[in-house]
Amino acid sequence: MLQLENIEKxxxxxxxxxxxxxxxxxxxYLSVMGxxxxGKTTLLNILGGFLPPESGRVLWDGKDVYAMTDAETAYARCNKVGYVFQGFKLINTLSVADNILLPASLSDLDDTRVRANFQELTRELCIDTLLEKYPDQLSGGQCQRAAICRALCFEPSLxxxxxxxxxxxxxxxxxxxxxLRRINQEKKMTMVQVTHSDAVARNAGRVLTMSDGVLV
Ligand SMILES: Nc1ncnc2c1ncn2[C@@H]1O[C@H](COP(=O)(O)OP(=O)(O)OP(=O)(O)O)[C@@H](O)[C@H]1O
Ligand SMILES: [Mg+2]
Structure with a gap:
């Protein structure tokens, strides 16, 4: 369970x-609009353990994310949280395949599972013909699908x-x-997405809107 307690930033x-x-x-599976x-990206960064709030607490399974040791934080980043950034943040010096496989190689997920996920996801997202290319040789939409694939490949819980x-x-x-719906249901992966699209928002089970610094 994830809990935000009176977060201010x-x-x-x-x-x-x-x-x-x-x-x-x-x-x-939660959508945030606004x-x-x-402040949607700010909220996601705080929830994901990347940006400490000025006040309030973020709890993952009851544990205060910003009070964890460096080792606990590193472990959580490698195994728990998959993040599709607004600007993708692919690594330009790595091929698409290596971009996707790098976080998976740092996780505890075994190689057979990673390989199976890689094959399935790259095919399903139609980037299986782009794997040897580099990010600056891709369109924005292709980069976005590669970023989604990278975040899913190691089966994060969030x-x-x-x-x-x-x-x-x-x-x-x-x-x-x-x-996303299939993986949410099959793997019981917790998902928090920000979107400006009503149709994409409705893909989730709950939709909240950021308004005047609070969620309604
Ligand atoms: N690092 C930063 N330094 C200073 N101000 C920032 C920083 N990051 C965000 N802001 C400001 O905080 C506010 C919220 O930004 P945020 O990126 O969270 O919005 P958002 O809801 O994700 O917007 P968008 O839909 O355009 O992505 C904005 O006014 C922005 O200018
Ligand atoms: Mg944003």
Whole structure:
């Protein structure tokens, strides 16, 4: 279970999150909507253990994420959290295949499972013909699908997706939505996604909106 307790965060004295309290159950698929600049990415970064809040606590299974030791944080990053960043953050000096396999190689998931996931996901996301290419040889939508594949390949228990279909055409958007639902149901993976699309938001089981620094 994930819990946010009265989270506050701002930048340069300007408040962005004004006391967010939220519980996300294991295996839940949640959408967060809200206008540009309302703090959605900030919230995801705090939830994922990447950005300490100014006040409040983030608990993963009752454990305070920002009070963990460095070793616990490193272990969680390698095994627990998959993150599809708004700007993808692929590594330009690695091929698409190596981008996808690098986090998986740092995780505890055994090689056979990683290989099976890799084959299945690259095929399902239609990037199996792009594996030897480098990120700067890909379109934005192809990079986005590679980033989704990378985040899923090591079977994290929490998947964070920041506008995961923002660069995709309708057909690929549908493909990603079907894939996320299937994995959410089959693997009971907890998913938190930010989106500006009503259709993508409804793919999840619960939809919340960021408004004036709180979720409604
Ligand atoms: N590192 C930072 N330093 C200063 N201000 C920041 C920083 N990151 C975000 N902000 C500001 O905080 C506010 C919320 O930003 P955030 O990226 O969380 O919004 P968002 O809801 O994800 O927007 P979008 O839909 O455009 O991605 C914005 O006003 C932004 O300018
Ligand atoms: Mg954002």
């Amino acid at each position: 701002g930048y340069n004295g300007e408040p962005v999150l004004r006391g967010i309290t939220l519980t996300i159950n294991d295996g839940e 206008r540009s600049g309302s 998947l964070i997706l920041d506008e995961p279909t923002g660069a995709l055409d309708v057909e690929n958007e549908k493909r990603v939505m079907v894939l």
